[in-house]
Amino acid sequence: MKEKIAEVVESSTRAIVAEVYPEAEAPAFGSWVHVPSADGSALYGLVSHIEIGSVEPSRRAVAYGKTPDELRKEMPHVLELLRTTFRAQILAYKDPKSGKIRQTLPPHPAGIHSFVYPCDDDLVRSLGEPYDFLRTLARNPDPAVPVDDLLVAVLRQIQAANGGAELGNEALVAAGRVLARLLNEDHERLQSILRRAA
Amino acid sequence: MLDLSRLREQFTDFSSYQSRHQVLSAAKLKRAIEALQSCEKSWQDYQGTLTLGKPRRLVAGFRESPAHRAPCGVRPTPVTVAATDGSQIYPDRNIEPTFYLLNISRIAFQYGTFERPIMESVPQLRYSTKDLEDHFDEIVESATRDVVSAIRDEFELSELLSVARAVRIDGRPIVAMVDGTLIRWMVRGLRNPALEQRLIARYARLLEQFREEAIPLCSYVSFPGGTEVVNLLRVVLGEGDPDTESDPETSLEGLVDRKIFEKVLGPRERSAVFESASHIQREYESADRICFFYVNVPLPAGGCEVGRVEIPNWVAQDPQTLDLVHSVVMSECEKGNGYPMILSEAHEKAVVRNQEKDLFYHLVEKEMHTAGVPFSASRKSLSKRRPSV
Numbered sequence: 094m095k096e097k098i099a100e101v102v103e104s105s106t107r108a109i110v111a112e113v114y115p116e117a118e119a120p121a122f123g124s125w126v127h128v129p130s131a132d133g134s135a136l137y138g139l140v141s142h143i144e145i146g147s148v149e150p151s152r153r154a155v156a157y158g159k160t161p162d163e164l165r166k167e168m169p170h171v172l173e174l175l176r177t178t179f180r181a182q183i184l185a186y187k188d189p190k191s192g193k194i195r196q197t198l199p200p201h202p203a204g205i206h207s208f209v210y211p212c213d214d215d216l217v218r219s220l221g222e223p224y225d226f227l228r229t230l231a232r233n234p235d236p237a238v239p240v241d242d243l244l245v246a247v248l249r250q251i252q253a254a255n256g257g258a259e260l261g262n263e264a265l266v267a268a269g270r271v272l273a274r275l276l277n278e279d280h281e282r283l284q285s286i287l288r289r290a291a
Numbered sequence: 292m293l294d295l296s297r298l299r300e301q302f303t304d305f306s307s308y309q310s311r312h313q314v315l316s317a318a319k320l321k322r323a324i325e326a327l328q329s330c331e332k333s334w335q336d337y338q339g340t341l342t343l344g345k346p347r348r349l350v351a352g353f354r355e356s357p358a359h360r361a362p363c364g365v366r367p368t369p370v371t372v373a374a375t376d377g378s379q380i381y382p383d384r385n386i387e388p389t390f391y392l393l394n395i396s397r398i399a400f401q402y403g404t405f406e407r408p409i410m411e412s413v414p415q416l417r418y419s420t421k422d423l424e425d426h427f428d429e430i431v432e433s434a435t436r437d438v439v440s441a442i443r444d445e446f447e448l449s450e451l452l453s454v455a456r457a458v459r460i461d462g463r464p465i466v467a468m469v470d471g472t473l474i475r476w477m478v479r480g481l482r483n484p485a486l487e488q489r490l491i492a493r494y495a496r497l498l499e500q501f502r503e504e505a506i507p508l509c510s511y512v513s514f515p516g517g518t519e520v521v522n523l524l525r526v527v528l529g530e531g532d533p534d535t536e537s538d539p540e541t542s543l544e545g546l547v548d549r550k551i552f553e554k555v556l557g558p559r560e561r562s563a564v565f566e567s568a569s570h571i572q573r574e575y576e577s578a579d580r581i582c583f584f585y586v587n588v589p590l591p592a593g594g595c596e597v598g599r600v601e602i603p604n605w606v607a608q609d610p611q612t613l614d615l616v617h618s619v620v621m622s623e624c625e626k627g628n629g630y631p632m633i634l635s636e637a638h639e640k641a642v643v644r645n646q647e648k649d650l651f652y653h654l655v656e657k658e659m660h661t662a663g664v665p666f667s668a669s670r671k672s673l674s675k676r677r678p679s680v
Contacts, residue, residue, distance in 0.1 A: 149639070162405075168626060169400050169408040170636045 097208040099179070101128060104202040106183065108235065109138055111209045113177040119143055123246020125212035125220060126181050128203045133189035136203050137212070137220060138181030139230070139247060141238040145177045181209075182235055184226035196225040217254035221264065224271040231275045241286055244272065248290035265290065319546050324554055326524040326543075331358045337527055350526060351519035351583075352566030359563035360556055363586075366618035368403035371458055371465040375451040376637035377443045380648060381436055387667050388659070390418035392651065393443050395450045396640030398633055399458040402622075409458060412640050413450060416655075417442075441478055441490055444471075448497045455506045466507050466619045470634045473498075473510045473601045474569045474581045491574045498579040498603060507606045509616045511631050515599035517583075520548040520565060548585065549597040556587035558595060561617050564607045582607040586617065588624045596629055 098117035103110035109128065113119045120126050120140045129135040147153055152174065157164065164171050186199035212220075220226065230247070234240035251268050252261035269287055276283040330337065334356040351357075380392040392414060399409040447469060455467045475494055481487050501508040525543050552562055562585040572580045583601045590596055600620055606612050623631035643651070659666035 152639075165405050166403050168632065170398075170410060173408060173410055 095211050095213060097210050099126075099209040101203050101205055101207045101209060102178070104205055104207075106198050106200075106202045108141075108180055108182050109136070109203050109209070110178055110180050113179065115173075115176075119177045120179060120181075120211050121246070123243055123250055125217050125250065126209050127212050127216060128207050128209050130189075130204070130207070133187075133192075134199075135187040136183050136199050137185040137187075137194070137216075138183045139226075139243065140179050140181045141235055141243055142180040143177065144179070145175060148174050148176050180235070180238075182230070182238075184229055185220055194219055196220070196223075197229070214254040217250060218264075221251070221255075222267060224268050227268065227271050228275060231272070241282065244286050245289040248272075248286070252290070316546070316550075319543055320550055320554065322528070322541070323521060323524050323543050323546055323551050326527045327358050327520075327551060327555065330527060331356050334358075337523075348522040348525070349519050349568045350522045352568060353523070353563060354566075355563050357520065357523060357563050357565070358555075360560045361617070362557075363559040363561065363621045364614045364618045366402075366622040367464050367615065369463055370402050370615075370619065371399065371455075371460060371463055372402065372468060372619055372623070372633055373397075373399040373451060373455040373458060373465070374468045374631075374633040374637040375447045375454065376470055376634065376641040377447040378641045378643050379439055379443050380643060380651065381439055384435075386652075388418065388664065390416060390655065391439055392416055392643070393439075393446055394641055394643050395443070395446050396637045397450055397454040398637045398640060399454050400633060401458070401460070401463075409454065410636065410640055415446065437477065437481055438483075438486070441475070441481065444475065445490060445494060445497070448494070451508075452497060452500055452504075452506070455501075456504065459506070464615055466509060466616055467501065468508075468620075468623075468631065468634060469510045470513075470631075470638065471510055472512055472581075473508070473603070474567055474571060476569050476571050479571060491571065495575045495579065498575055502576075502578055502603060502605050507612050507616055508603055509606065509620065510601045511620060511634060512599040512601065513596075513630055515547070515549050515585075515597070517548045517599060518546070519567060520551065520562075520585075521546045523565075524551075549599070552585040552587065552597045553595065556585065556595075556597065558587055558589045559621050561586045561600070564602075564613070566604070567601075578603070578605040580604045584617075586620060586624075588621070588629055590629045598624070598630075 096117070097114070098120065099111035099113045101109050101111050111126075120143075122140055122143055124140050125137060126140060127135050127137050154171075154175065157168065157171070159168070161172070183199055183203075185194055185196045187194050227244070227247070230240060230244065234243075248265060248268055252258070252265040255261035255264035269290075272286065273283055276286075334353065338353070375395055375397055377393060377395045379394065382389050382391040394412055394414045396412045397409060401408070451467050451469060455465060459465045475491070478487050478490050478494075481490075498508070521543050528541075528543065530542055556562060564582050564584045566580065566582050569581075575581075580603065581601050582604055583599055585597050585599055588596045588598050598620075600616065602613070602616055606616060620631060623633055626632040627635055656666045
């Protein structure tokens with residue numbers, strides 16, 4: 094398993110907000126992250142929003158005209174006081190008893206201060222067919238997120254995790270079909286998403 | 292509630308009063324500057340006068356011409372700068388049991404490198420007599436805030452020594468900085484001689500340690516109200532005894548040092564180094580006695596602000612270290628838009644926000660309950676927290 098990259102600071106059954114550790118790399122928009130629990134369960138979330146801002150609510154970033162290196166050397170506190178947070182929509186969870194992954198909202202939210210890990214390709218593949226999570230995403234989107242763009246990112250992730258441009262095509266097509274059934278009333282919308290994912 | 296309409300007339304009276312005084316002040320300032328410039332040639336003569344006369348106003352001591360100005364050198368890179376600041380939650384006499392909180396920030400930057408900075412704060416909950424033995428009851432009953440402030444000041448300096456030691460790198464210059472004055476004259480007003488002696492002795496020891504470990508210490512006073520140089524110029528102008536009435540037409544009374552240096556210093560220049568005559572200095576080793584100089588800090592929007600930098604004698608005596616402190620202070624002010632950037636960070640880190648204060652009281656109360664200790668707040672303090680309609 095990869096190194097932990099963030100810590101949960103807000104939690105509900107639908108989503109988590111996590112703060113990225115200074116030394117870690119923030120996950121990409123539309124990528125999968127997971128939050129394992131001591132009891133063997135785990136939550137799987139799709140990164141739907143990433144934000145960089147000041148740690149202190151009353152302090153705001155201002156323009157200095159310095160490069161990041163110059164800031165690190167002469168105003169090191171500036172970068173120290175910035176943090177990246179992201180929101181991930183929880184779309185699947187692992188049942189601790191059976192070890193099975195269910196593509197639906199979890200029975201319990203993640204604990205605050207739980208560690209968040211990026212999902213490797215194996216995990217992303219296990220969040221595959223029948224792509225039921227796409228239904229939750231498409232039908233009950235987070236109002237603050239441009240869901241089509243998220244769908245594009247998800248499709249690209251699926252392709253990448255299944256072998257990339259050539260080999261991942263089959264998986265991409267399968268996911269695309271599921272999406273087509275969900276969006277069959279809006280052909281143009283579907284086309285736009287598939288065009289951008291290809 | 293503040294009834295602003297009732298204040299309006301008083302504002303007008305205030306501004307009229309000030310405009311009348313502006314005229315007098317401008318004349319005073321002109322006289323003062325002339326007096327300063329006259330020192331250029333004859334300053335050694337005045338040194339003798341001061342030592343003989345023992346004036347009772349605090350008059351700045353000096354070892355070079357008071358009119359001397361020095362340009363700012365280039366700040367070395369890399370350089371380590373450490374700073375601390377403190378804040379507190381005073382004992383609340385409406386709450387039992389008695390306790391207070393000190394919160395000291397520790398900041399250290401390794402400028403010119405990619406090394407990670409130190410930015411942390413150290414809280415200390417004080418409730419027992421262990422630190423100042425039999426003085427605790429007195430602390431609670433009288434002059435509470437002043438004593439807590441004095442203890443906090445000491446804690447700031449001891450943490451500064453600690454963080455400076457921790458971050459210093461062989462071969463790399465270092466400067467340790469605090470906000471405010473290094474001359475602890477306020478300790479003398481605590482109305483508790485035994486406590487005052489203890490605090491002064493401990494403070495003197497801290498100053499010694501900075502010197503023993505060759506860690507240049509300085510403080511920055513923003514908008515200084517000092518008059519020691521003005522008092523010196525009053526001697527130069529032959530103004531009489533402090534006890535006799537001064538002639539408002541000719542006296543420099545009411546003028547502060549920074550007004551003079553605003554006119555006299557060029558951008559980034561520092562003034563001559565002066566020795567503070569504050570009586571508390573007698574308690575410190577000669578090498579640790581506090582000296583000061585003024586600096587012209589250019590402001591981003593134009594114009595300048597004069598700040599006062601205080602340093603121990605041993606720093607003042609070494610030209611290289613003096614230049615180091617001068618260049619570090621100027622560099623900090625430039626990055627901080629007119630006030631040392633690292634001191635702003637130290638302040639931010641030390642501040643205890645209202646929400647944190649509420650949480651702190653809540654946690655203390657919870658802890659006391661768990662231990663079965665009665666914790667009570669007076670009805671007065673509760674009503675302040677939840678005023679109702």
